[in-house]
Amino acid sequence: MEKELKTNRRDFLKIFATAGGGLLIGFNWTGCDSPKMKVVSDEEVLNSALNFNSYLSISPTDHVVIFSPNPELGQNIKTSFPMIVAEELDVDWSKVRVQQAFLDTEKYDRQVTGGSGAMPHSWERLRTAGATARQMLMEAAAKRLGVSVSDLKTENGHVIHGSKKLTYGELANEAALIPVPENVKLKNTNDFKIIGTPVKNVDNKAMFTGQPLYGLDIYREGMVHAMIQRPPFGMKLKSVDAEAAKKVKGVKDVLTFKNNVAIVGDSTWPLMKARKQLKVQYEPIDGKLESTAFHNQVFDEMLNTGKGDIKRQDGDVNKAFSSAAKVVKSEYQCPFLSHSPMEPMNFFAHVKADGVELVGPTQTPDRARNAAAEICGVSPDKVTVEMTRLGGGFGRRLRADFVEEAVELSKMLNAPVKLTWSREDDITGGAYRPAVKYRFEAALDRDNKLIGYKLRGVGINAGNCTRENNFPSGSVDNLLIESLEYKSPITTNAWRAPITNFLAFAEQSFLDEVAEAAGKDPVAFRLELLDRAKSNPVGEIHYDIDRMRKVVETVAEKSGWGKKQGVSQGISVYFSHRSYVGQVAEARMVNGAPVLDKIYAVTDCGIVVNPTGADQQVRGGMVDGMGHAMFTNMTFTDGISDQKNFDSYRLIKMKEIPEIETHFIDNGIDPTGLGEPALPPTGGAIANAIYKASGKRVRNQPFMEQEEMKNVKLADPA
């Protein structure tokens, strides 16, 4: 950290080159200066701001510019990160303006959005950045007033000595010249004034008035528009007849590269029209094309006879199962899913003689840069990456395939190119959540104690489709977790809460099946297992037993577990991405069908930085988890998905959401991420509640397409 801050000092002036230069994404107001005050323009603030470190600049106008390094895709990091810097700087939030930083691997070391990892990674760094600048301001004030630093305090953007008050703006020039202090003191968490208060999204105004913010909003002088027709999975290009397509007015050219057919022109609509005129023929690469029926066969064959990769083995499962009084066995399956963010994939690339300019929505700007450098044969430092706001990501934008396409085209055309994927391209274009099937087996002894547990999973391009150290591992004497993978030409990728987005549903549903077989209450059963893991752990334990216990107990309490008449409750609890979330769903029977009324969620993500943002992330994750568990299906015929747009690729709608009540455990522990952890438990809580209400156990997703769920009506608010 110390070294990093020193290096950053050398970027003192460099920052203006990146920050000031005609940003398309604009400069974002966070607060509002009071209407009586003169409104200081963004330019004025930026041009006069003095850089203190990678994260912040202070302007003599008293405004503070805080740079947000990580891509913003709706996880609200562009608000929560600056809050942390501002907290330690001790500045009035209404004086803060936030700007998205460009990719800069010298200044920042994890400009990635994925894995809910940014917050734990940056918490200390952001605090130190703010505290360091505050210390420099105090030292400058001490010099000016001829007093000692220990006699000074700060408050709301002022350094205070007795009755004397100096604003940060007045001190900025002098403070920027102070040597960067090595060891700065961080605030006591009890003294936080901004962290822990609900701070509104810094882009609200821009979003709600239609300002250009997203990748698709990029338009540049001389820019060529492009769309690409890609082959189905497992096929390659055989021939193209572009005669008719080229005749569409506004189309400039049709070119092929790497099995792709690209149409370029001067605006988007002619390209969409021309694509319908393209006559493209494909041929299978190795004679075989995959469909859903084939995948189902693969699952069963591999589950029955495939050789599993043993991920964890405790005790002796064979012995446990042969001595069992009762055995419970179930299979759970999920389809592929497209990420389908509302903004389809797109990117702007301009390959020039001396480098490459990239602009657009990416979760991994560094990967985008390296991909461009490789294609163009230049060193990565010749590539600039400007991150726009992302119209959602869900993991799809961790890939750089769409960046590579834009770069290839710009290189071929020798022009700036904006590549746009249509919704159909986005849904059929791959890198899906892998389809997976699990087989669970549990052995109970005569006293209904869980003595054996087996999980065997087959994933299509899933890598390891199990998480061997998840609860209940550690609480069962004999346990075997195996993972198998089938390699398919259908591309897959991390999808919000990778693997656990389905595994959690399966595990939490199965635990309820086991609890029932043991004649135990689902909450009591989980607590019993946690007690066992605590008092007499089996093998390694990778979750914090006390934190998990606390969310189970709290969600049971908040939901009035087991105390409500006429309401069927289902519980689910999950630890993923360093946070703990417990949920209880409630269903009622109406005219013979279960209706989902409400879900309670209790989250332990340590310190809640921004309560309004945290509530959003939990809600959003749950709606996402519910929607895909209930409704969304993706099936394949001959290497291409049958669902191509939102008419058949079914997303959850407003009518279908139950009431959600969120709670957070406030334990003062350093914060962990929230973009993903609330999603995994939701499917399980819902399935368990539906079972309790109707006696129908759904084991496959999407629920609504399963036989058990025919005639079920949802979310009819009470």
Added chain:
Amino acid sequence: MANYKLQINGKSYEVDVDEDTPLLWVLRDNLGLVGTKYSCGIAQCGACTVHINDEAVRSCVLPVSAVKNDKVTTIEGLSENGDHPVQKAWEEVDVAQCGYCQAGQIMTAAAFLKKNPSPSDEEIVDGLNANICRCGTYHRIKEAVKLASAKTK
């Protein structure tokens, strides 16, 4: 190609495009009004919602030739300073996650409230149900519509 005169946000524009060009692409590609979003292109999500006179319309399937003299309002023209009651409610409730769907949600809500200024909860859900939000901000959208309705009273 043909020449079309359009009345958008109280201003006149002229564009030279094919008659089947959806209004969405005229707004975005020809006129630089990028607040209106593309997401599905087949009238399934509402991201591209604009007002034609006072009606919420999906601009991705509305050919420019059908607009004629009708008054078009986009998110950029909903209010002069971003202070339409619906915009204010959206800010107050802090509705957005990624924000990409929100211009369409706001335009849909504004047209809806104009027709039904004091909707019941059920009517709000009916009125907004056809707009997809992939981030799942539905609870806050509902709350913001209620707040906007209260603000207009």
